Amino acid sequence: MKLYDTKLAPNPRRVRIFMAEKGISCDTEQVDIVKGENLEESYLAVNPRGLLPALVLDDGTVLDESVAICRYLEETHPEPPLMGTGALGKAQVEARQRHMEFDGLLGAAEAFRNGFPLFSSRGLAGTAGPVDAIPALVERGTATVLRFYRGLDEDLANSTFVAGDDFTIADITALCTVDFAVGAARVPIPDDCGNLKRWHAEVSARPSAAA
Amino acid sequence: MKLYDTKLAPNPRRVRIFMAEKGISCDTEQVDIVKGENLEESYLAVNPRGLLPALVLDDGTVLDESVAICRYLEETHPEPPLMGTGALGKAQVEARQRHMEFDGLLGAAEAFRNGFPLFSSRGLAGTAGPVDAIPALVERGTATVLRFYRGLDEDLANSTFVAGDDFTIADITALCTVDFAVGAARVPIPDDCGNLKRWHAEVSARPSAAA
Numbered sequence: 001m002k003l004y005d006t007k008l009a010p011n012p013r014r015v016r017i018f019m020a021e022k023g024i025s026c027d028t029e030q031v032d033i034v035k036g037e038n039l040e041e042s043y044l045a046v047n048p049r050g051l052l053p054a055l056v057l058d059d060g061t062v063l064d065e066s067v068a069i070c071r072y073l074e075e076t077h078p079e080p081p082l083m084g085t086g087a088l089g090k091a092q093v094e095a096r097q098r099h100m101e102f103d104g105l106l107g108a109a110e111a112f113r114n115g116f117p118l119f120s121s122r123g124l125a126g127t128a129g130p131v132d133a134i135p136a137l138v139e140r141g142t143a144t145v146l147r148f149y150r151g152l153d154e155d156l157a158n159s160t161f162v163a164g165d166d167f168t169i170a171d172i173t174a175l176c177t178v179d180f181a182v183g184a185a186r187v188p189i190p191d192d193c194g195n196l197k198r199w200h201a202e203v204s205a206r207p208s209a210a211a
Numbered sequence: 212m213k214l215y216d217t218k219l220a221p222n223p224r225r226v227r228i229f230m231a232e233k234g235i236s237c238d239t240e241q242v243d244i245v246k247g248e249n250l251e252e253s254y255l256a257v258n259p260r261g262l263l264p265a266l267v268l269d270d271g272t273v274l275d276e277s278v279a280i281c282r283y284l285e286e287t288h289p290e291p292p293l294m295g296t297g298a299l300g301k302a303q304v305e306a307r308q309r310h311m312e313f314d315g316l317l318g319a320a321e322a323f324r325n326g327f328p329l330f331s332s333r334g335l336a337g338t339a340g341p342v343d344a345i346p347a348l349v350e351r352g353t354a355t356v357l358r359f360y361r362g363l364d365e366d367l368a369n370s371t372f373v374a375g376d377d378f379t380i381a382d383i384t385a386l387c388t389v390d391f392a393v394g395a396a397r398v399p400i401p402d403d404c405g406n407l408k409r410w411h412a413e414v415s416a417r418p419s420a421a422a
Contacts, residue, residue, distance in 0.1 A: 057299075061299065063302055063303070065306040065310065068302045068305040068309065071305050072298055072299060072302035075297075075298030075301060075302070087282075087283055087286030088268075088283060090282055090283075091279045091286070092274070094278060094282045095275060098276050098278060099276065106317075123351070124351075128354075131351065131354070140345065
């Protein structure tokens with residue numbers, strides 16, 4: 001297997017952490033999205049959608065989407081389970097994983113992308129072509145991230161991890177979202193979000209967080 | 212089981228079609244999102260996130276997210292499989308399902324939501340509170356939908372269904388996206404998208420499409 005990766009973006013990091021938790025390693029190649037290498041012919045030949053990450057299997061099959069890559073790895077390397085067990089457990093982890101994406105990651109991405117000078121005409125990721133940034137989305141995305149922090153802080157008052165007692169893909173998405181929101185979208189965690197800070201310190205201390 | 216449903220929105224329809232394909236039926240209750248019933252106490256007591264659909268299991272457990280509901284139903288009612296089979300099959304269907312959401316449904320939603328007069332201060336779904344619509348997103352979302360149509364039309368030149376030879380959840384998401392984009396966001400399918408029109412006619416003729 002070979003993973004096409006980029007260090008700055010949250011989606012490839014989700015896969016790197018997922019692999020580290022499973023003890024899976026493979027060849028990787030860095031693709032610089034700020035320089036636009038993801039839109040060059042050589043990468044578009046791997047993934048015509050121009051997005052990262054992409055996992056190329058040994059038979060040449062390309063999986064081009066982060067959660068789908070995790071699904072493949074969960075099925076082929078079931079231990080430790082990171083996407084829930086049993087019908088209800090799998091559904092609940094999927095729900096929480098998707099809450100983290102739709103409530104948090106999308107907001108962080110719109111806050112970052114529409115305020116980052118080098119992306120002023122790359123308002124949408126991938127091969128959409130020139131799309132003007134929309135400055136109003138910086139404010140809307142920042143407000144979304146703050147709501148996300150406060151909602152997650154409340155959830156974590158009664159829960160060790162995002163989807164309950166076990167570390168799952170929902171924690172991975174949440175960690176990548178928070179670190180991207182803080183580091184790229186410049187939205188710090190409010191001081192009074194103690195539960196969120198407790199959780200963030202715990203998941204950041206796992207060896208996989210360095211992946 | 213009981214499904215909280217709303218006839219106008221694409222996400223509940225995804226679950227209705229999924230259930231119809233599986234031959235599953237259950238009690239349903241309509242919640243009028245245009246009137247804001249989803250933000251009233253009685254519904255927030257079921258789903259504090261204020262979003263539709265929600266599935267309440269017989270023991271009172273609430274699943275509050277459309278794809279997570281489908282995952283639960285896939286695990287408990289495996290036939291016919293709608294989320295792929297085998298590690299690679301499951302991953303490929305998940306990738307295509309998510310392409311339909313991120314490439315299409317999000318764009319249709321932003322085009323509709325930011326141009327619909329009754330949602331002028333409900334720019335985001337659920338309990339976000341007053342959020343101004345952003346008129347520039349109507350244009351951006353419309354362009355996204357048109358790119359989505361053309362991309363899907365190309366994909367369907369070589370494929371019976373969205374994720375290959377079998378009808379799957381990726382077709383359900385795509386059908387709900389196209390019908391919502393045409394009917395609510397007012398973006399017609401271009402006349403020259405013959406493959407997309409062929410597929411749309413075929414999946415619309417399935418009995419489940421009326422669900």
